[in-house]
Amino acid sequence: MEPTIFHVTHVKSGSQWVYQILNECAPERIVKPRVQVAQFYDDPIQPGMIYPTVYAPRDRFESTLWPDSQPPADSPAGQNWQNFVEQKYPVKTFVVIRDLRDTLVSLYFSLKVSHAIISKTVEEGHRRLNEMELEEGFLYLCTNSASKEMPYQARIQTSWLPICQRGEALLVRYEDIIADEIGQFEKIVAHCAIEVPSSHLHEIISRNSFVSRAGRQPGEEDVSSHFRKGISGDWRNYFTPQITQAFKQRFGQVLIETGYEKDLNW
Helix, strand or coil, rough: CCCEEEEEEECCHHHHHHHHHHHHHHHHHHHHCCCCHHHHCCCCCCCCEEEEEECCCHHHHHHHHHHCCCHHHCHHHHHHHHHHHCCCCCCEEEEEEEEEEHHHHHHHHHHHHHHCCCCHHHHHHHHCCCCCHHHHHHHHHHHHHCCHHHHHHHHHHHHHHHHCCCCCEEEEEEEHHHHCHHHHHHHHHHHHHHCCHHHHHHHHHHHHCCCEEEHHCCCCCCCCCCCCCCCCCCHHHHHCHHHHHHHHHHHHHHCCCCCCCCCCCC
C-alpha cells in the first residue's frame, strides 16, 4: 500500500506553495485542506492519501493518528485506530519550518493586509493590527497574551524537532526550498515515495516558482499579495531594537533549538 503522507508545517512557511506542488504531483491522492485543519482532526484519515498543510504540534498529531485507547469503531478516531494502530498502515511525514523572525514579518502583513477573513482569529488579528503602528503590531504578535499565533507556530516547530532528529520524519527548511527548489522538492518526493517522473516534477516546480506565481522577482514586495516578497532574512528590514529584545525574550531559545542561531547575539 502507498504510504499516507503528511505535510506538517506552520503558517507562513510556504504551505500553499508546497500544497500546490503535491497537488500537481498526485492530484488523485490529495485531501484538500480545510479551516482549522478539519480534514485531519474531524474526519477519518484516509490511508494512502496525501494531507498537505497539517498545522499540528506533534502531540496533537500523534493522538489523532494513533489514539491512546480504542474509541468507538464508527467514530473518526475509531477508524484511525483500526487503520493506523491495528493495521499499522504506513505513514510518511515531512515537516517544513521557517525562521520564526521571517514568520512574524509574513504573518504581520498577511493578517493586516492580504489574508482572506476565513475565521474569527483572522478577523480579530486584522482588526487589531490595523489599529496599531508597525512596531506596536509586531510587539502585539510577539508578546501580547491575547495573541496565540506566534507561540503556536513555535510550539509546532519545537515539538517536531526530536522526531526529525531521530529520522522518523524529514525536516525541510523553507529557506532551503527557496534557495534550491528542485533539490528540496526532489528530496521531499523521494522521502514520501511519490512516483512522479523527474522531468514532470521539474515542470511542476517551474510552473509554481515565485516568479511564475507572483509575476515579480523575489525581493520585489507587494504587501497586498499572498506572495508578498519570496525571500529569507526580510526580518532585518523591520526589527527595531524593541522588537528584537522582545523577540529574543520570547522566542530566542527557539531560534537556537531550530538551528537558525547559535546564541542570542544577533
